[in-house]
Amino acid sequence: MSPYLAGWRLGFLRTLRSPGDLSVRIGFFAAILLVMSALWGTAIDANGGELEGYTRSSLLWYVFAAQTAVLGVRPRSVEEIGDEIGGGTIAIQMLRPVSVVGLRMSIDLGEACARMAAAFVAGAALTWLFAGPPPSATALAMAAPAIVLAAAANIASSHAFGGVAFWLLDAKSTWFLYQKLVFLPGGMLIPLDILPRPLEVVSLLLPFATMAYAPGRIASGDTNPLLLVWQMGWLAALIVLAAGVFAAGQRRLQVLGG
């Protein structure tokens, strides 16, 4: 078995074997869906039943997919990567005859897939309850790969961001900033179509939109396959970027002691 596939499997099974953590995340997800249902339901009712083309139902399915993709990824992974680099434990990982960043991303994606599978089932059931059926079966079916692509892009981007610790030796609290890039220009808190036009254009040019907006847009009923192509393009670019940051960082890494 390829070491990366083994890493994915390890992450997936490890997450499934932590039912406490998984249930907390599902409970958190349910609370968010409840709040968002109330917020957007009220907002759309106050605007005559539609907001920039979104109905109450399509907007809640947007929220479901965007949240599933974002909550699947460990929020503090940027900080953890920074801690491992700053603390020198990354040097142990470099002894393995595999790519450090490749194996790390495989494990993180395995963990994310387990969380997202649970969140997808629970979240779809709750959203159906709050908002009725999805806009179409195709939208729901396309949302599943879009969510996985979104999480993969988020993980690759987190590694590129966290890899800065090779130079700064610390990524403390920077995860807050990274997370907010996914929240606002990424479209997790608010669909990009609802933002003022200049902000929408800038957000669509950034990779963060593929991490929440793209799966949300698909689940809301826009089944344009170019959305998936857009995600794949940014995913490839972010993987190259993360690999480049780690390769450059590993070349200059100096660890004292053992």
Add this chain to the structure above:
Amino acid sequence: MTTVTGTLRASLADAFANRGSFWFQVAVMVVNDGTWIVFWVLFFHQVGTLRGWGTQDVIVLFSMLMTSAGAALGLLANSRRIGHLAADGELDETLVLPVGPLSHILTSRIDPANMGDLLFGPVLFVVAGDPTPERAALFVLGAVTGSVVLVGFLVACGALTLFVGGRGEQADLGFNAILIFASYPLDLFGGATKVMLFTAVPAAFVTGLPAQLVRSFDPAHAALLVAMAGFFAALGWATFHLGLRHYSSGSIWTR
């Protein structure tokens, strides 16, 4: 100097030991908080008012939340870690001391990032919350009672680990739930959810009711807030001390 203030001073000195890191984390949290303000400004720009709530009302709600969360999670950072401390057997080092265990645990750790909330919340209110003397006094009252409710609730959730075991998941779930619900106007919710916000997840007493009080003073609401702060302080204290009877040592003295 009492034991509590002594411990708090030592924790502050510890957090301040690396000043560069402290202020960096504070600054990051301020930027983080600013993002939420941007979200609400954009939201109301597009949507208009929401059941009587406009941008300024939500800014008051957020400044209340930041101040209360800053006090509970920054100044008394262990309030959300009671469950984890119990699960890891880390209560031992406090239980051998001749001090009240809960007050010592709560004051023995400061989180610099959340101190950013405690600094930014009042500043946001002064800058954008129309701070007349009456509103400012009500803001202080709401922030103090909200902080007490939040700490009491988090301690009670964390202490559940002492009864039912686990790795502190009860505290994590309670923490996430109360912060999410406290971040949104109370009037968005109705029915069973609203009942929950006044009982099982008391987010209404952390931000919703205090923010309403700042908008229009009502002595009955103010009295209710003070009474609930007393209730949740007692709940946290009682749950923790009853739970201690179930605590098994982790044989960990220092870490």
